[in-house]
Amino acid sequence: MGARAVGRDGTARGVLASRAAWAAVAAVVVAGLTAGCGPDGGAPVTPSTPAVSTAPTSTGTPSAAAGPVLPDAGSVRRDGSPLADAARPGHDAGSLLPVDGGDLQVVDQGDGSVAATVQGPPGALAWVAPPPGGRGKVQTDGSLTLHDEAGTVVAALAAPVAADGTRAAWRPSGDVVALDGPTGSASFVVGTVPxxxxxxxxxxxxxxxxxxxxxxxxxxxxxxxxxxxxxxxxxxxxxxxxxxxxxxxxxxxxxxxxxxxxxxxxxxxxxxxxxxxxxxxxxxxxx
Incomplete structure (x- = not known):
């Protein structure tokens, strides 16, 4: 199917569901088996009458330079796009939420998975949350598994790659996993029915x-x-x-x-x- 854009509010929620010779294989496997602040000091300061500042008082609203506000898993589940295959009603495989102003596109690959691309300001592009009571785990090859409360893997997200071929990354942060894209774009394959x-x-x-x-x-x-x-x-x-x-x-x-x-x-x-x-x-x- 064609690409679909999904905004930060998740209104268009789509499905995010995508031999070598034996001697060479054996070599690879065997090789793998043989290898998981205190304040600064300074001179005493003489008290003086404080100068009157003319700078505006902070309103408490984070600036763009401070980066996106980290959401919790509940917010990602509520506002994000579900990762579960739409053909499996009631199956919770977690959710993905782009940052404010970010864009999410998904393309069905015809093999049971989808290719997802997230674009936004360089830095944290999106957050992923597992099902309630579950967890996310970054694998050694940079891919990501989402587990439900029982520990079963319910979604597999491949290692993300930027448009220029450089690596983006999954990064655990609190109870969610951030998608870091230094170039402002990252693509990855998502599968939930292996x-x-x-x-x-x-x-x-x-x-x-x-x-x-x-x-x-x-x-x-x-x-x-x-x-x-x-x-x-x-x-x-x-x-x-x-x-x-x-x-x-x-x-x-x-x-x-x-x-x-x-x-x-x-x-x-x-x-x-x-x-x-x-x-x-x-x-x-x-x-």
Whole structure:
């Protein structure tokens, strides 16, 4: 769909919902595993009669130079644009609120996610709030996950990038997360539905769960991958086992093009190098 502008008041609230060789993958993973004022002093001052000031008295209104006023999470939820997919009524994935005078545009990417662009004065361009009782967490790659009160990831926001290709940033501030854009513009992908399907069946030696990730997750960053693992565990609690979680990450790293990722609860836990060498399908002989 086309771009839509959303102002600071959130009146046009739209949806903000977007192999390498095994040896190379193994090298990357193994490498990762081997690496989460007091006042100034001075001379005594002789009291003197204070001079009469002709400067106007402050009215208490913050100046533009002071930057935008930091809102709380409740204000962002009330006045901002919801991040949840409009096709999922009642699903709370948090909200985004541009600064006064800022502008928000979203474009559906056709893969279950949207591309969002926020423009405004350089500095803090917008704020993001998680659902009530939830939290936001900036991942090591600069992406952002929003968690609900139960801890489930309900939204994944990619690392933001400015129009000139430089990095913008997510920055926790109070109970919200600020979007900092030094150039006055930042774009990022937002996804809230990372899991398209999870179906139990029989495969090889026993029960198997066929997991179908949303397209935007396959090439997404850490936030997208965390969202998939979190929502899969919430949907199928058995998939939260260490073995099945390890198989899931193995497929994320090395089998992104497969139509579905088959995870088996009966497969043993093995070292990461073994897991990758067996193409995510270790047996008891590999343990």
């Amino acid at each position: 899991l398209e399907g999870a179906t139990w069946g029989e495969n090889e030696g026993g029960r198997s769960l066929a997991v179908v990730p949303a397209p935007w997750v396959r090439d997404g960053g850490l936030a997208a991958q965390q969202a998939l693992a979190s929502q899969l565990s919430a949907t199928e609690p058995e998939a939260a086992s260490p073995s099945m979680q390890a198989q899931l990450w193995c497929h994320v790293l090395g089998a992104r093009d497969k139509a579905s990722w088959n995870l088996e609860p009966w497969r043993p836990e093995v070292p990461t190098t073994t897991l990758l060498a067996t193409r995510c399908n270790p047996t008891d002989d590999d343990a």
